[in-house]
Amino acid sequence: MLFFLLLWTLLRCADLFSITVPSDPVLAVRGATALLSCLFESDSDPSKLVITWQRVEDMRVVHSYYHLKDQLERQSADYINRTQLNYNEIAKGNASLSIATFGLKDAGKYECVVSNTKGTDKGTLQLNYAAIYSEPRLSIHLKSSNVTVQYETEGYPQPEVMWFNSGGQNLTNHQEISSASDEGLYYLKSSYVSQNPELNITFTLKNPAAHQELQRHLILNYEGGQSSSSSVAVLSVLCLCLLLSTGVLLYFYCRGKPAHKPMLNNHH
The missing domain is CATH 2.60.40.10 (Immunoglobulins)
Structure with missing residues (x-):
């Protein structure tokens, strides 16, 4: 009877341990740093703390932490040198993860798994991607x-x-x-x-x-079109009239000019 009571107590304590992640999708903008929030109830022995972030779609490891330091041997190549925990906040129950230079391929579901002496729990959050439209x-x-x-x-x-x-x-x-x-x-x-x-x-x-x-x-406001065509037409007519007038003047000038007579030599 004592065994079942102890087991029930342990199971109840385990059920009381839970983590908190956003229930609504989290928006991350292209090129910025995305923050994946994950909070838990801390304990007095941080050496027992294990934090694991992974992608839900294919279980890729995004970030791992245990034995009081990062354990990134199994980290997916897509996240190398891009992820970071807030080490000053871990002891306070903050397992939030930041992902630098966020891109379209990073959008999707993420799972935060936390384990300490009080229990183990996990939570899933959706991370959406958007890019600000450039100046048109x-x-x-x-x-x-x-x-x-x-x-x-x-x-x-x-x-x-x-x-x-x-x-x-x-x-x-x-x-x-x-x-x-x-x-x-x-x-x-x-x-x-x-x-x-x-x-x-x-x-x-x-x-x-x-x-x-x-x-x-x-x-x-466009003031071209017909007015410009008319100006070109008028200019063409004026040029034609000027050429005709010049031709007429030259014709009459040539007709009115006296012809040069040849000089005769006087022979004595």
Whole structure:
């Protein structure tokens, strides 16, 4: 009876030990340092503490700590020289891990496993990836029949893009989005075509994952077109008239000029 009571007490104590990880997905931005939070109840013997971080998808070892130091012999090559625990906080019950230069391949599920004299527990958190979209690059293409305004930018994930006129009406636009590259970026081209060379429009890009919103306002006044063609035509007519007038003047000048008579020699 005493044995079962002791076993029940040990199991109950083990159940009381638990770790805490974020329940909501954690966002990490491209190139920044991601923080994976993991808290536990510390004990009086830190030498018994074991901390293991690993990927849930394939059980790759991300970081290991025991015997009061890092144990990285089995660490995945993808994380070498990129992971770090907060050693000043470990004794206080903080097993949080930082991952430097975060990229698209680092996104996924991570498992934190902690063991000490009070018990063992594990928790799983989701780490999401996003990349801030770069400053949109503007190009304007003028044709005889229309004008095309285009913005190009890179980021992640696929954004929400809209064009508006001065009245706030959503305009139909064309978009080209290439798949994410090895660098973890989408390449976006978004353009609007108008038959009217005078534009007052707004380009809007939203990247909710990264809490980013861009707005670029464009006013375009084009005074070329028909007026320029007319000027060229008028100039051509004037040049033609000048040539004709010059030809007529030369004709009459040549007709009115007296002919030179040959000199006669007087023979005595």
